[in-house]
Amino acid sequence: MALYPQPFIDDVRLQADIVQIVQETVSLKRAGATYKGLCPFHGEKTPSFHVNRDRGFFHCFGCGVGGDVFKFVQLRDKVGFGESVRYVAERFGVPVPEVRDRQRDPGADAEREALLKIHEVAAAWFREQLNGPGGAEARRQLAARQVSPATSEALGVGFAPASREGLKARLIKQGFSVAQAVRSGLLAERETGDVVDRFRNRLVIPICRESGSVVAFGGRAMLADQQPKYLNSPETPIYSKSRTLYGLHLSRQAIRRAGYAVLVEGYFDFAQVWQAGIEPVVATCGTALTEPQAHLLRRFAARAVLSFDPDVAGQGAASRSSDLLVAEGFQVSVAVLPQGEDPDTFVRTRGGEAYREAVAGSTPWLDFVMERAAAAHDLSAPEGRLAFVTAMLQVAARLPEATARDQFADRLAHRARISEDVVRAEIRKAAVARKTTVALRQQRGGGELKPAERHLLAAVLNSPEEALRALAGLDEADLEGLASAGILRRARDLAPLPPSAVPGALLERLNEEDARRLTGLAAAAGAPVPPVECARALRMLRYQRERADLQREIDRLQQAGAGAAAGQIDALLQQKSELLSRIEALGSGA
Numbered sequence: 043m044a045l046y047p048q049p050f051i052d053d054v055r056l057q058a059d060i061v062q063i064v065q066e067t068v069s070l071k072r073a074g075a076t077y078k079g080l081c082p083f084h085g086e087k088t089p090s091f092h093v094n095r096d097r098g099f100f101h102c103f104g105c106g107v108g109g110d111v112f113k114f115v116q117l118r119d120k121v122g123f124g125e126s127v128r129y130v131a132e133r134f135g136v137p138v139p140e141v142r143d144r145q146r147d148p149g150a151d152a153e154r155e156a157l158l159k160i161h162e163v164a165a166a167w168f169r170e171q172l173n174g175p176g177g178a179e180a181r182r183q184l185a186a187r188q189v190s191p192a193t194s195e196a197l198g199v200g201f202a203p204a205s206r207e208g209l210k211a212r213l214i215k216q217g218f219s220v221a222q223a224v225r226s227g228l229l230a231e232r233e234t235g236d237v238v239d240r241f242r243n244r245l246v247i248p249i250c251r252e253s254g255s256v257v258a259f260g261g262r263a264m265l266a267d268q269q270p271k272y273l274n275s276p277e278t279p280i281y282s283k284s285r286t287l288y289g290l291h292l293s294r295q296a297i298r299r300a301g302y303a304v305l306v307e308g309y310f311d312f313a314q315v316w317q318a319g320i321e322p323v324v325a326t327c328g329t330a331l332t333e334p335q336a337h338l339l340r341r342f343a344a345r346a347v348l349s350f351d352p353d354v355a356g357q358g359a360a361s362r363s364s365d366l367l368v369a370e371g372f373q374v375s376v377a378v379l380p381q382g383e384d385p386d387t388f389v390r391t392r393g394g395e396a397y398r399e400a401v402a403g404s405t406p407w408l409d410f411v412m413e414r415a416a417a418a419h420d421l422s423a424p425e426g427r428l429a430f431v432t433a434m435l436q437v438a439a440r441l442p443e444a445t446a447r448d449q450f451a452d453r454l455a456h457r458a459r460i461s462e463d464v465v466r467a468e469i470r471k472a473a474v475a476r477k478t479t480v481a482l483r484q485q486r487g488g489g490e491l492k493p494a495e496r497h498l499l500a501a502v503l504n505s506p507e508e509a510l511r512a513l514a515g516l517d518e519a520d521l522e523g524l525a526s527a528g529i530l531r532r533a534r535d536l537a538p539l540p541p542s543a544v545p546g547a548l549l550e551r552l553n554e555e556d557a558r559r560l561t562g563l564a565a566a567a568g569a570p571v572p573p574v575e576c577a578r579a580l581r582m583l584r585y586q587r588e589r590a591d592l593q594r595e596i597d598r599l600q601q602a603g604a605g606a607a608a609g610q611i612d613a614l615l616q617q618k619s620e621l622l623s624r625i626e627a628l629g630s631g632a
């Protein structure tokens with residue numbers, strides 16, 4: 043990964059026109075001081091994606107993404123920070139310096155690069171084996187699974203022969219050490235100390251990042267009695283199973299265009315669905331969807347269609363995946379397949395057109411869950427109806443919108459023949475209980491922003507010079523305990539930079555969540571409140587906190603009996619009166 047000197051990065055940011063970069067893929071219209079367009083990171087019909095040319099940042103009010111020009115390129119092109127800097131530099135004719143010697147953890151970068159290279163070599167070797175004389179049986183099995191040669195090539199499917207040291211020999215010949223190859227997960231160390239190929243006698247399917255670089259493999263057994271049936275690469279510095287969606291590198295454009303993604307379970311489900319021309323598809327590879335995967339998918343679409351065997355839908359991994367998607371704000375529906383079928387067998391036996399229809403006719407998730415639960419309970423008996431409603435309340439509580447919950451309550455009441463009011467009240471209770479836990483969790487992350495903080499944060503991006511001047515007048519004690527303290531401290535540390543470089547430099551240094559918060563506030567800001575007034579308000583809050591603390595201490599001492607503490611109380615009263623005069627002075631604007 044390239045590591046450029048900071049002055050160069052700041053320079054590129056100043057030279058770059060974020061509007062031009064965004065317009066490479068999004069058409070923007072001028073709206074007052076900013077530009078608006080349809081967000082490229084989620085499906086939408088009315089523009090909520092804002093770009094501020096002067097301040098060099100973007101923000102989407104629909105899905106919450108935001109950041110500077112580099113962040114935009116990183117998200118759009120799925121590249122790292124260094125690569126996005128180089129892209130923007132070249133685009134605006136800023137000469138790119140030789141990459142400086144790696145300063146941060148040089149070993150880790152070199153290691154990642156070596157691991158990527160090993161996977162590249164391995165993918166090519168597996169392809170060779172598939173197409174060579176030893177791959178005849180593998181080719182026959184692919185043909186029997188109706189995976190066309192074109193699909194096999196697009197997916198990069200290969201074959202790992204039964205030999206123990208075929209890939210090992212190739213990797214060593216290419217100059218990799220055995221230790222490196224073991225760390226890549228492609229070779230495995232046995233208890234005897236022998237190091238052998240991990241994948242043997244298997245069809246191997248490369249697992250790629252969104253950019254297309256191979257980072258892992260999945261291997262399917264060739265023989266019926268071979269265990270395990272599926273063998274995957276272990277987690278490595280370049281591969282995290284929970285953050286990877288299989289096939290996204292092939293389907294991301296189609297998903298964005300379609301506004302939805304079909305979620306399937308396995309590689310071969312993916313292969314059949316994709317081959318049948320239903321391109322917006324990704325695979326979770328057998329496990330329940332994870333939160334990072336849901337976030338990843340949310341960047342491309344707001345709707346998800348799940349297709350499962352009806353026997354397993356609503357249970358285990360399938361149910362957890364759906365719950366997670368609903369909680370992440372996806373519109374989820376279920377394409378129910380005939381019993382015992384998965385997308386792979388369904389497409390092969392009934393054809394792509396039938397599958398396309400199943401997707402088009404998919405049932406909204408709530409209806410699906412309700413019908414399943416209704417079928418599982420005896421709704422003619424009062425106990426059955428109660429058990430049914432209780433089960434459904436948990437589902438309803440997860441719905442993020444109150445109106446959706448009420449609508450659901452009405453349908454539930456109808457189904458269970460119970461009064462709507464009763465059901466609505468129960469759902470509300472369940473939702474509140476849930477919200478309380480969510481709110482508590484958020485509070486630990488810093489609490490709510492006060493209006494003065496919000497305006498001051500917006501000003502850091504919108505009028506950095508004034509904001510920095512105001513920040514310089516605040517002490518550490520003023521910031522203490524504020525939800526925005528971390529961001530404000532970072533902004534203050536940037537004071538030596540020219541003010542116009544501050545917004546970008548700050549966004550670059552913040553974590554993703556804080557950066558979003560900041561661009562959101564700046565893009566939403568109405569009439570600006572002068573930063574100096576915000577600073578005054580923050581100091582006033584601090585004085586009031588201190589005053590309350592003093593008063594509490596005075597009360598405590600007085601209650602404990604004045605005798606011994608009289609001197610202490612006098613001192614505190616003295617402090618309090620000084621504080622009051624400072625509050626008065628601040629209030630009168632002195």
Ligand SMILES: [Zn+2]
Binds near residue numbers: 083105
């Ligand atoms: Zn968006």
